[in-house]
Amino acid sequence: MDNNTHQKFSDVRKLFPHTDKIVYFNSGSYGPFCLPVRQAIDDNVAIRLAAESDDSHDAFATRDELRGIYASMIGADECEIGIGASTSFGLNIAAFGLPLEPGDEVIVSDVEFPAIVYCWRAAAEARQLKLVFVESTDRQFDLDKFRNAITDRTKVLALSWVQYFDGYKNDLAEIGAICREHGIYFVVDGIQGMGTEPIDVHDLKLDLFTSGCQKWMLAPQGCAFFYLSKELQKILTPPFMSWLGVDWKMNFTDLFQYDLPYFESAAKYELGYYAVLNLLGMKAASQLFLDLGIDNIGAHNHALIDRLAAYIKGSSFYRITSSMEEKHRSSLFTFSCDNLKQLHRHILKQGIILVQREGSIRVSVHLFNNESDIDRLIDALDTFSQS
Ligand SMILES: Cc1ncc(COP(=O)(O)O)c(C=O)c1O
Known part of the structure; x- marks a missing residue:
């Protein structure tokens, strides 16, 4: 993705006030409002x-x-x-x-x-x-x-x-x-x-x-x-x-x-x-x-998911449960572990919003998310797996 497009994503993030506090990974349930919608x-x-x-x-x-x-x-x-x-x-x-x-x-x-x-x-x-x-x-x-x-x-x-x-x-x-x-x-x-x-x-x-x-x-x-x-x-x-x-x-x-x-x-x-x-x-x-283009949004989301997937792949505690095959992957990424309910509670306590579905944690990554959101989730996963 070129610098110009990258910048556009950073600018769009500013239209979502929740990003100041909350890491929102739940667009697969419902998306957050942005300022233009409210206006x-x-x-x-x-x-x-x-x-x-x-x-x-x-x-x-x-x-x-x-x-x-x-x-x-x-x-x-x-x-x-x-x-x-x-x-x-x-x-x-x-x-x-x-x-x-x-x-x-x-x-x-x-x-x-x-x-x-x-x-x-x-x-x-x-x-x-x-x-x-x-x-x-x-x-x-x-x-x-x-x-x-x-x-x-x-x-x-x-x-x-x-x-x-x-x-x-x-x-x-x-x-x-x-x-x-x-x-x-x-x-x-x-x-x-x-x-x-x-x-x-x-x-x-x-x-x-x-x-x-x-x-x-x-x-x-x-x-x-x-x-x-x-x-x-x-x-x-x-x-x-x-x-x-x-x-x-x-x-x-x-x-x-x-x-x-x-x-x-x-x-x-x-x-x-x-x-x-x-x-x-x-x-x-x-x-x-x-403005952003759906192709670019898909690429943006997949790149963020790759960052998370790399962490999960390197962990013996968590396992990926969604397909990473190019033609079958999407902006929903799932993984699992033992003690899923406790993990979910732990993640929510860190101000990270996501859900459990059918035995996995479901992470919906969207256009307003960025690498720092992914890193906050990785930190939460790290502390849980070491506790
Ligand atoms: C695959 C799928 N279809 C449909 C829906 C919702 O259907 P509706 O818009 O009719 O409430 C959801 C989620 O709520 C869904 O995940």
Whole structure:
């Protein structure tokens, strides 16, 4: 990374006031606010408090801008991006909108974040589908077992891009190719990779990609976007519909019109009016990603993880539990040891925020972290292992 880019990361760190005191390694749960997000929200609160004007047009404009921003980040077109409230929102569009028949099979992994499983379990119950769990190998999605699980009734694979508990990044290109070969819709929960791993959904020919923005995207909680390929939009029945699923051309003075055509874009699959404060927060946060570049953010995070991994590798007390393979690694790094609960308590006491997941300590390394954060964690690990 050149000096200029390095400097940009140092400058961005200053926008996160928590970095003065706290070492925050928990963006895999939810990201911290930065000053521009707060400012954007505060400004709108002031406008609403004054109540002098109707600012709803600004909200629509912000929403449209966000479509363009997220489209540019993932290699999509604006008309393929919808704004939602959660990752689950996008998953449910697929689960209840895809053209599936009773008896069709949906494949999920047996080590999956529950968002995918519960959504498809409910769809399976409602639509008489069969939910098939593919057994993992060493807790990783196994391509051979996936191939073996495919039957002529298999219609959907729903999978996390990056697994929440160890950061394993699935190879969407390889898996997507198998899906296409067998005519299987590929639905991707992208939340644990969005903002830190580059992606091009057109190159990958994904059908649906959905991501909350409350974690790595550093936006307020309760906001998300989804990508629906143009091809999928042609065959996807909206599982719900709102009055904003049609084009009012920003004219809200004459609403007794009940035969307007639906939007011919992902906007048709959104649901009602927007959480405006969230939209503003999303926009302010997304500027950081546009300024730094997702490639650079990934490289920055991986370099910091390498520093930590080098310490763990040299220790007989700790062991790495996440993949360090280039194509499978992400910005989530995990390791384990005996007395995990005590270790977690010890780390928290040092003002270092992270979580335990499925038998490991999970370290989420992000754009505001730096080497001194990693060194503080290493110090905490050192004192624990020697106590
Ligand atoms: C892989 C994964 N999917 C989804 C979610 C969250 O789903 P939602 O945004 O619907 O709450 C999380 C974490 O909370 C996650 O780790």
